Amino acid sequence: MVKIITSSLCLIFLAFSTVLGEPQDTCKKLKCGDKGPAVYFPFSLKGGHPDQCVFPGFVLSCNEKHETILELPIPFKFAVKFAVKSIDYKAQAVQLSDPEGCLLVKLLKVFNKSTSPFHFSKDHMTDLTLFNCSLAGRQLNEPEWQLQEPVPCFRGPGYQVYSVPSSYSIGVMSLLYCTKMYNLSSFPYYSNDPDNLDLEWSEPNCGQCEAKGKMCRLKNNGTRSEIECVDFSKAGTKRKWVTTGACLGSFVVLLLVIAAYRVYSSDRKKKEHQLKIERFLDDYRALKPSRYSYADIKRITIDFKDKLGEGAYGTVYKGKLSSELFVAVKVLNSSKGDGEEFVNEVRTMGHIHHVNVVRLVGFCADGFRRALVYEFSPNGSLQDFISSPDNKNSFLGWDKMQDIALAIAKGIEYLHQGCDQRILHFDIKPHNVLLDHNLTPKISDFGLAKLCSKDQSIVSMTTARGTMGYIAPEVFSRNFGNVSYKSDVYSFGMLLLEMVGGRKNVGSATENTNEIYYPQWIYNLLEEGDDLRIHIDEEGERKIPKKLAIVGLWCIQWHPVDRPSMKAAVQMLEGGESLTMPPNPFASTGAAGTNASTAARNLNIQLEAIPELE
Known part of the structure; x- marks a missing residue:
């Protein structure tokens, strides 16, 4: 209780400091996993960042393997997913890979078709020619085949597609069993690094903010594309002082509140305790075995939250009929016997009232679900x-x-x-x-x-x-x-x-x-x-x-x-x-x-x- 009050007072002081104009880093850095890149503005993590941190086209997500995923949309088709390996916020560049290992095949789908704000890095463009080669006549010991690069995920029964730099002379390649498919000019696929794809972006231009050690964010009162640079390090120092003062102040206030409350409630607690006992005795005297539905049993036991014990014929849970009246609920196993134990207990105890015999408060016979509700004995057996x-x-x-x-x-x-x-x-x-x-x-x-x-x-x-x-x-x-x-x-x-x-x-x-x-x-x-x-x-x-x-x-x-x-x-x-x-x-x-x-x-x-x- 003390911790809850202290935390509440601290939050009140922090909220007050925010109202006074103290800037806050709401678009904080997040990660999908321990090895994933840090995600912050202009990027945002779906389900992690609030709406004011979202810049169109820069929304990332996490998959079940805790990989950071970027989707490149294609008009009238599904988006193509790539895994984000690294993000260079200063250079405004991002390196992608294909989690399925089919990078070139996916590039063929998005090349010059994607509507994303990213463009391919000019430093990693090349001219390629694709060949469809039959595997029937291939000799694994022919050195010419080593100059040809098989395209992952681009093969079928009896054939394999190869990518060859267009600058290669046809005389050094074994093309006897191959058919040329088409040329790819200025294609973002570097044969020496076939697993990675480099993309860049121009807008929003946050590179200068990053170079100065500051961070980008959307302007509070601007349009959805206007940005500003903020130095959160200085704001964070001020906020630390405010936080420390708020917590110390709340602790002093808390001590005063506790002292006043104890003086006020010392006599009241004794009266409430006595009243609670008297009320319990009155309720117990007037109580007769009642029939409950299974929904009532779930409500009384708070969905079987507090298990007291388990025997051959059922499991006993602690329940509550009211704020003062606790009960023990024995849920009988439907697989044990034919209900004889249930009938015995209800029939035997329905009219028993003795100080040394446990009182049957009620029972449940809802289809095959049966339960017995007893008075609660807090000291066990x-x-x-x-x-x-x-x-x-x-x-x-x-x-x-x-x-x-x-x-x-x-x-x-x-x-x-x-x-x-x-x-x-x-x-x-x-x-x-x-x-x-x-x-x-x-x-x-x-x-x-x-x-x-x-x-x-x-x-x-x-x-x-x-x-x-x-x-x-x-x-x-x-x-x-x-x-x-x-x-x-x-x-x-x-x-x-x-x-x-x-x-x-x-x-x-x-x-x-x-x-x-x-x-x-x-x-x-x-x-x-x-x-x-x-x-x-x-x-x-x-x-x-x-x-x-x-x-x-x-x-x-x-x-x-x-x-x-x-x-x-x-x-x-x-x-x-x-x-x-x-x-x-x-x-x-x-x-x-x-x-x-x-x-x-x-x-x-x-x-x-x-x-x-x-």
């Missing part, structure tokens, strides 16, 4: 803060971690018991827990969720769903029990253990068989009374990670009936520190393991599977 408790830069502290764990548990309990229908998430993990500006956790991503009646215990599933490392055993094998809300309890338990140790739960076995499974390592430390070997700032904080670990181990019992409900997990997290250790869930990983009672196994078998609600 919980995964960003639990990568390692030993990392002090991202670790939030154990008191805050306990608050987050309890809030997540209450959010899951609400999904299981607080809605008209029970909602099973099936993908509880740190990546799907978002943190708002107050670090309040919000459960998100209901693409794998299922609905069931509250008076039923379990659901039927045809395929496993979730993320490896957080999926309950019964989701893989019914030998452990039927799939129910206890599957979310298992995922929550793995999330708690990851919050304690900061390790990703990517599976129940490691690649190295000598390494112990991380939850089992935690259980062994607690059972033996050892320290959890994690970062502790204060002595009183030791109880929090231990509590989280014990609750997590209760939640990851292999058999669902051995796990607590989410209501019981909330009570355990809210209660005191006298938590009992759960049975060892790692004593056996089989269906007939000893860590679950016979009654529990029988209870699992007796539960009747019910279908999920459509």
